[in-house]
Amino acid sequence: MAQKQQDQELLQYESRIKVPYTWSVGEVGSRFLMELKENRKIWATRCPSCDMVFVPPKKTCTYCFSDIHEWVEVKDEGVLQTFTVVRYETPLIPGKPPYIIGIIMLDGADTGLVHLIAGVPHDKVKVGMRVKAVFEEKRKGHILDINHFKPI
Numbered sequence: 473m474a475q476k477q478q479d480q481e482l483l484q485y486e487s488r489i490k491v492p493y494t495w496s497v498g499e500v501g502s503r504f505l506m507e508l509k510e511n512r513k514i515w516a517t518r519c520p521s522c523d524m525v526f527v528p529p530k531k532t533c534t535y536c537f538s539d540i541h542e543w544v545e546v547k548d549e550g551v552l553q554t555f556t557v558v559r560y561e562t563p564l565i566p567g568k569p570p571y572i573i574g575i576i577m578l579d580g581a582d583t584g585l586v587h588l589i590a591g592v593p594h595d596k597v598k599v600g601m602r603v604k605a606v607f608e609e610k611r612k613g614h615i616l617d618i619n620h621f622k623p624i
Contacts, residue, residue, distance in 0.1 A: 591622035
């Protein structure tokens with residue numbers, strides 16, 4: 473597409489640039505991921521002011537902005553709050569589509585965890601169904617150390 477600016481034609485080129493990068497998950501994210509990796513446990517943080525329990529954990533409460541220092545273990549089971557079916561391939565998700573991505577309210581948490589749902593046909597997934605985490609045998613300190621959540 474070309475534009476004119478002061479008697480000079482300006483050319484525009486639409487493209488996508490892939491820039492690989494590495495970033496730190498911080499002290500809170502590191503502890504969360506290491507607990508998944510080393511102990512197959514899901515940990516959360518609890519706000520000292522409003523008592524909200526965050527999964528994934530947060531360092532600062534998103535409701536009252538208090539600093540959070542308390543860690544609590546939550547269950548690896550919960551309730552599917554909502555979901556969507558993804559029908560295209562993406563390198564971020566292992567396997568072939570369709571993928572079911574859901575928000576799971578783990579028992580003991582006040583916020584939902586976004587993750588994969590598997591072990592059920594996509595047309596049988598229901599809001600309100602109980603699900604349980606399925607952990608990888610070989611874990612790496614990554615959110616996909618929980619391979620998926622399955623119905624129980």
